[in-house]
Amino acid sequence: MCGGLPLAIVTMAGHVACNPHKSLKGWSDVCSYLFPESGQDHRKELTQEEVGRIISYCYNDMPAEIKTCSLYLSIFLKGHRISRKRLTRRWIAEGFVCEKHGLSVEEVAETYFNHLIRRKIIRPVEHSSNGKVKKCIVHDMVLEHIVAKASEENFITVVGGNWLMQPPSSKVRRLSLQGSDSKRAKDTEKMNLSHVRSVTMFGSLNSQLPAHLFKYGIVQVLDLEGCTGFKKHHIVEICRMVLLKYLSLRRTDTKFLPNKIRKLKNLETLDIRETDIVGLPNPIWQLERLVNILGGNKTTRKALKLPEELKKRKKMKALRILSGIEISGGSVDLHHLTELRKLAIYKLKTMGGAASFKDLISSIEYLGGYSLHTLVIDDESSEFIKSLDDLSYPPKFLIALELYGKMVKLPNWMKQLNVLNKLTLSVTALRTDNLKDLSKLEALFSLTFSFRAKEQDRQTLAMVAENKLYSNGKVTVPGGGFKSLKLRCLSGFLLPLLSFSREAMPELERLELRYNMLEGLSGVENLAKLKEVHFTSDAKADEDTMTKDIVEEMGIALKINGKKSKIIVHQ
Template identity: 50%
Template sequence: MELVVGASEATMRSLLGKLGNLLAQEYALISGVRGDVQYINDELASMQAFLRDLSVLPEGHYHDHRRKDWMKQIRDIAYDVEDCIDDFAHRLPQDSISDAKCSFLVTKMYELLTWWPRRDIASRIAELKVRAQQIADRRNRYGVNNPELHCDSSYRPRARSAAQDIAEYQVTKLQIIGIREPVGMKTVMEDLEKWLTEPQPENGRAVLSIVGFGGVGKTTIAMALYRKVSGKFGCRASVAVSQNYDQDAVLRSILNQVSNQEEAGSSTESSRDTTASREENTAEPGTKSTLIKLKKAPSLSLLGRNDDKTPVRQQETMGYVQLRKELKRRLGEKRYILLIDDIWSAKTWSDVVIPFLPDEANNNSRIIVTTRFHAVGSTCSPRHKNVEATSSPRPGNDRVHKNVEATSSPRPGNDRVHTVNFLSDDESQNLFNASIPDSMKSADRDKELSSICGGLPLTIVTMAGLVACNPNKTDCDWRKLCKSLFPDPVTTLNLDGVTRILDCCYNDLPADIKTCLLYLSIFPKGWKISRKRLARRWIAEGFATEKQGLTEEEVAETYFNQLTRRNLIRPVEHGSNGKVKAFQVHDMVLEYIMSKSIEENFITVVGGQWQVTAPSNKVRRLSMQSSGSKNGNSTKGLNLAQVRSLTVFGNLNHVPFRSFNYGIIHVLDLEGWKGLKERHMTEICQMLVLKYLSIRRTEIAKIPSKIEKLEYLETLDIRETDVKELPKSVGQLKRINSILGGNKKTREGLRLPQEKGNKTIKNPLPQGKTKEPAKKGFLSQEKSKGIMKSLHVLSGIEIDEESAAVAASLHQLTGLRKLAIYKLNIEWRSETFQELRSSIEYLGSCGLQTLAINDENSNFIDSLDDMSAPPRYLIALELSGKLYRLPEWITSITTLNKLTISITVLTTETLEILRSLPSLFSLTFASSLRASKKDLDKIKDILENNKLATDGEIVIPAEGFKSLKLLRFFAPFVPKLSFSDKNAMPALEIIEMRFKDFEGLFGIEILENLRGVHLKVSDGAEAITNFLASDLKDNTEKPKVFVDGIVTA
């Protein structure tokens, strides 16, 4: 397999820059060492050029063992040299000597005090020089040369580089992620759905086992069935198990889902009586029919509970026995449906699942299981009878599985085993065509390419992604590719065949993007990965750097888009800005990249769902994952002194901090690790080259002031922690790019630091106020001025009446691209009020792209209408809370694609104003979902008044909103809404709603592109679902209705 050339190049780029800086420091090197550093610098530069030549090979050509071993040696010495330079940098402080301008006396004192560490480093550099010489000699001694690239008839991919694909960033299409549905299985799906919902003899529990080869679509089928039928059961839960699982975590996940639904349903009984108040769904002559119409808005609570009141924290401390008993008790009196995905052994079923299931009751409960193995499926569904499928196999292909159906049973409670067929030739070609742009379709080529994929959906869409990213290749090129992959006709696609196809798609990637793909093996199987989290980590690792005028963030987004277009990753959640919010990696793709990562010692995984052997050499990037095995997350025997990236997943009892070399760790991702303590934060502050630090969702309450030592830190993620205020030393972080804090759900904000001083604020104080000692903002200190110019994201902060200096300091953040204020508590026209508005106006002229302000008390957001110059670069704007008038300048922001505003400005006139925005992708009307009764009554009064001008309803006007695809209402009360014409929001695809009281939604059946209505619900779900399902059931082209992701109509 090919070496991770992109990772080596990324390390080389970083290293050569550091070596250049080191050579420029006259005072730092001992006599004689400069020549060694220069030699290493020159030698590694030549090695980097050689690596580039090796990164492109003709299809079917591979590096021999000698070349691969030599490339590994290059990578290892590059890592070791960089580690040495990093250690050099933090052991030899340079600030004091540079401040003293290297005076003779200070220089001599510096040389004396640092003689021993410089001597030690000189010795290490001399050793590295010898290694570099030996590696260079070894190349010639053993005949390691550039591969000969013959121009023959064999297929050869074009030499791609990431730079060639940079332009694609400019034309990325904003879209909404669709629900994945099985291909070519309509009849089978209807049959299975019927079996799941209809009573069985004596109403016993029944199990459906879905069996099939990896990548054939088992999980897609199971999830589609689960979404369609779950609404008909008393409770539901889904969980992935996989090969190496955490037994407690599996049970805890199911228990959390069941208990949440149980508590949410406690108030549903009171809402059932509201169904009697529903008016007849009749339309006046010449008008459109009503989707939902309630006589008097019943209190249908679709808000969800306050997380603080859930028993989740108690369940986190339960052991296996307690979890099993509690789950059995909760399921005992309910009709439930469970989805257990990816079971690998019969022992998992007998040891994990069976013990928590209650004794069989007459409640028609159902369990759906997916597995790759027939023996496991038969164990999970013991009361089934195999019947051969009547479908005929594909011509010339003996690998088609048979449908195994249950038609009779020796006892009540029929189980069922369904073996998933590979796709037929026609189905394969249809899926292939659906996965590439219309402009690139070619009947003969597509038929030939889809035929070598063996009817496996995974390989079909992956090959289609390869075609979509190579528009300049001819049909002749693709025929050569097919011949090189499979010289003989494909009759059976086994694991080796899948690997060949994945190899082909992988080898076509640019070196940088190959590295970014392999980096995904850090995450556990089935993990929902945040796009932004991944991009920030890529940047910290040096995999995404500035290119062709694009920033690091934009280059990372380009790489991500490439992986998406190639179908190597699967988006599963969209953001309201039209971009992917989260994605997953298919299990077989993850297994493929994991094998490459392990082979090249790129990633080391401890614990989790993988059964891998520990590396015999140095660990560079460590992923620690919770495991059901007692020793599954042990690092015993591993050499952790060279770890430069550490990621923790799950509830681990111990992380060996003291085994790491703090001087070389670049990435530390502890998101969600409950074992993090205050003492660990002191140790983290010793990781002097740290670039990425995430302690999100941990229980940390304080950031040490010594964080200022992390001068290379780029990302600080402390969201959803107990940290309420940053230390003032955070203003000393020279390279900080993103500060992420607060809690978006609860609107708790992070206070920025300030200190008392003698500086007087010039703005006049409000009448009646007495002058107090002014405070300095965290950027007001002399040492901090100009330091945080690299800060692009400041999210989740709080501004209160004591924050005038902080508000004034924001002027200095001229590089800011995103400012999110979660909590605003200031007085009208006060000093802080004036300073904040001035700062926002100034930042808006400097390139601010995202502005979010939640203002529940001060009427500050209304004052933004008076700004002399609008923030003309805005892409996303959120003004939530008490907003009573729409800023007049909003229509001049032609780049705006995401807008969130308070529902209090929801009027027909507002919609007529906003419809002219040419780029608007999503529009959200929101207010606090935790509003008090007094505030709720006030909101109702405002909205009732808003309706008066248009006959008691809010009318969505015809024409306009050309780009709008997502419309959302998140508020306690939503007034009566009406779509006046089919051209009202013509591109609209999704409506999302969350509310307490709801008056009605009219005319959505005339919207041609509407795909679904999504409701986020807990209380009152049954009543509102009945309304929607009843009104839509007669519409042939009806949009689907989803309640918590479950299809109900």
């Protein structure tokens, strides 16, 4: 009945998947409703009206709280790749999600997001290395239906972009500014914004920011991610929005946060990633409701300095995510942050050796017994990482762990991380004995070895070369173990010869290799469930004869053993 149209098929399939107990009579009624002229041959191409009827029916079938969350999708531009975390954090700030059945608000928001995927309202377009959806998009026709519903219910007012919406007849509740058209900007100036609770902007602040917006103090969500034209007076005016819960300045050209940020007593999420902000102002400690502090730049490892007051005062106990920070020598006591779920340290500066970080080590050990489940540490000197072996108790609830620095020996407690799902280590830790220990981590889904450009010094390359000496000139992946591993990534200037034993990584589906020099691969045919091998060489095409030889040899080996794995070479 869907006429072979993919959108109609997947939308209806999502509806069917979420109603497994519907009776035969129930399904018959659905068919009669969607296609009243049941005697007709429905193998013909569907009309737009019929497709719209299917989308509308499937939308109306969703639980009320999921409908509300789906209406929120109309905030984003047509074809926009929507970040899962950005979306779920905004749901929480808007009050669409609350704790239930013993689940935290973040976990409930996650179930709502997954329900929308199952319903085919949103489609995944990018996954994280742990298998979770990182970004999604909404099909144009589905989004058109959602935008129409949002406008009809005065849920969201969209200005600009691809949609021609009638100006709201009543007060604006949520505003999405999607274009810099001067005529539409003037229309916005005429709107009643006295009750606006949420503002999202795309493009330039200069051409579309309503002059009278900041005088209303009831805005709770302000999302300016990626906007240009950010001026000093904008951040001063933002600090007057005293009810603000969610503030995103990510990828804007803002350079500082003023001390007046202390006025935002209700702020829960502060996202200043990929900006020129290098430090938090001292009064930040007064924002005791802050749940998420997101700073720095994950790619460049540019970090956010913590103010001295924050280190001294035992405040901000609601913090769950503290990401992208810099920690310099001296006392950094985080024991009081017992709600902390994620700690990401992008820069460590030792002063007086690892001993100067005894409070930090003690804090990690202490928080590991509470709710800490993601730990990221980038230690250029490697002194701090070496001292992690001294932990008396392992952070046993860790789900994700990333350790960067020159490291050969792994902390002894790593073998006890029974729920660890994602692990990223420096390439200097790529050794046969380490792989044997890691193979015992039964929950491990993703394993990555990498190092960045700044680590490509002679000492690092020498350490990588020495690792081969522990296994007769190559690094060997042992047979057995790695029972849950689906993804493995290797990224570095030099990757040593890698050999896969029989029955190695029995569940591995994807192998990714990024390098300038790759010494070789053997035994890939032993990977029973391998689907894809990705080669990405940073060497010049005319210099990369080694990749061609390795790919050719691998193809022959896979063919001989009857494997149908894809070999993909990225230029």
